[in-house]
Amino acid sequence: MEGQVLFFRDTWAEVDLDKIANNIKAINEVLPSGTEMIAVVKANAYGHGDMQVAETALQAGASYLAVAFLDEAIVLRKKGITAPILVLGASRPEDVKLAAEKKITLTVFQEDWIKKAQDFLDQNEKLKIHIKLDTGMGRIGIRSKEELKAIESLILNDERLLFEGVYTHFATADELDSSYFEKQLERFNQMIEWLEVRPRYVHSSNSAAALRFPAASFNAVRIGIAMYGLSPSPEIEPQLPVVLKEAFSLHSRLVHVKKLQKGDKVSYGATYEASGEEWIGTLPIGYADGWIRKLQGQEVLVEGIRAPIVGRICMDQCMIRLPYYVPPGTKCTLIGRQKEEFISVNEIAQKLETINYEIPCIISSRVPRIYKRNGETIDINNSLLNK
Ligand SMILES: Cc1ncc(COP(=O)(O)O)c(C=O)c1O
CATH class of the missing domain: 3.20.20.10 (Alanine racemase)
Known part of the structure; x- marks a missing residue:
């Protein structure tokens, strides 16, 4: 199927082409x-x-x-x-x-x-x-x-x-x-x-x-x-004559949710220990996707609430501490908006002590890119994403 992305893991990046077009038009105007x-x-x-x-x-x-x-x-x-x-x-x-x-x-x-x-x-x-x-x-x-x-x-x-x-x-x-x-x-x-x-x-x-x-x-x-909606540097952002809108977002879905008891451990090295009863969710994204180990502790959005990554990030998976029980299949946003909360590319860059340019570049080709145009998702055959 030409133009369609076929994938079988619920981790994907979304690129909003309308935002790119609007950024270009706004830049052209000035x-x-x-x-x-x-x-x-x-x-x-x-x-x-x-x-x-x-x-x-x-x-x-x-x-x-x-x-x-x-x-x-x-x-x-x-x-x-x-x-x-x-x-x-x-x-x-x-x-x-x-x-x-x-x-x-x-x-x-x-x-x-x-x-x-x-x-x-x-x-x-x-x-x-x-x-x-x-x-x-x-x-x-x-x-x-x-x-x-x-x-x-x-x-x-x-x-x-x-x-x-x-x-x-x-x-x-x-x-x-x-x-x-x-x-x-x-x-x-x-x-x-x-x-x-x-x-x-x-x-x-x-x-x-x-x-x-x-x-x-x-x-x-x-x-x-700027076309991608990112400021060339944080210090000049207030000076920019245009309002830029980020086009890139990153999402995944929980594949497993479990209750841990006080003292239970999470991930390689068993470095994370539950301090009481905790709901821990597993996301199918890891350092081979560019979600590198240094992002341990970074928050992810679940139902519009920030949930921290706990324990070491593995090659293909990582774990988050959920605010409460949510079922497997729940969409989590690693970069982007959910309800009132927003995790910007800049927030991830800051956590990694680097520049925003690097972030979408390091999200590896294993993560499929899904495109939005005129508010609609294109190049997609995975109906799960429309939920
Ligand atoms: C020669 C050259 N021109 C233009 C650009 C675009 O720069 P920017 O992404 O800061 O607009 C680059 C990117 O690094 C570049 O190397």
């Missing part, structure tokens, strides 16, 4: 007019699902997609995406033929790379290129005028290479102190002046910069985290 949006769907759209997010983003107003690696772009092409796709990371020069064939735009930042790549392109093939400038991120990119001049001239002198864009990436756009950001912006402005030709796309901003610094928008912005 961008300087004429700014194009490049939707960043690398890493399986930050764990949300590349194809579904790509389609939603394009329908909602994005005009370009970006991924980290050529592999990810090829997967999108295989799934039927025809929109332009930019590969943000490094590609191998020997793979340019494939990129040209699939109309995938590559990022370029080394003279030698271009010389090698030229040997792999046939006379009539065309490869779209964005030049990457390192203005202070220190990751990939051209740093000097000489390098930039040499690369630009190689591109302009080869009809097979289409100089379509130039860009950079900010290291601190999500920090309250904007001084380093400003230095990078100044450097970018300086470096693009060195170009002989101004390409069609000039872009520098990620979500944080796009939402905070309109002067850095040039004519396109690369939006990742």
Whole structure:
């Protein structure tokens, strides 16, 4: 059954595509007019699902997609995406033929790379290129005028290479102190002046910069985290000109419920001990799903009430202390809303001492993604989830 997800374990992530579309529209409204949006769907759209997010983003107003690696772009092409796709990371020069064939735009930042790549392109093939400038991120990119001049001239002198864009990436756009950001912006402005030709796309901003610094928008912005409804960092959240809505939630159902007596133990190492009569429920999710052992103690929502994970998290299961007896099959929410209670992606990130970006990415591919559009669940054949 095409487009349907078949699974036999009641643990799933839900991705609300309406929220993604609304986030994109809200972001577009605050961008300087004429700014194009490049939707960043690398890493399986930050764990949300590349194809579904790509389609939603394009329908909602994005005009370009970006991924980290050529592999990810090829997967999108295989799934039927025809929109332009930019590969943000490094590609191998020997793979340019494939990129040209699939109309995938590559990022370029080394003279030698271009010389090698030229040997792999046939006379009539065309490869779209964005030049990457390192203005202070220190990751990939051209740093000097000489390098930039040499690369630009190689591109302009080869009809097979289409100089379509130039860009950079900010290291601190999500920090309250904007001084380093400003230095990078100044450097970018300086470096693009060195170009002989101004390409069609000039872009520098990620979500944080796009939402905070309109002067850095040039004519396109690369939006990742904000599209998924998450703030690029907690400290800039109050400054954001849009209200973002989280699209990702995570759910499971109790597979076993039992009453423990005082002194009874739970899980590996028998580290948890019931302090009296307690109802303990078992959820079929564990560290192999990305629900890692460090989440011991984190709360889960059951009937809108917070219930802590007790004992060690196992590879495929974990146990929670229930507020009262609830039957097996009861839906539990690990990320998301139940009644008045909400467990945000940020709460999980804080518990894991990391950034919100990491959370949907680490929920492994073993957890099926279920999609909601127009308020309805799509790609689903498991009627249990509709209850
Ligand atoms: C080069 C580049 N541009 C844009 C983005 C999107 O950033 P954000 O998710 O903060 O919007 C990323 C993601 O890390 C990136 O690496």
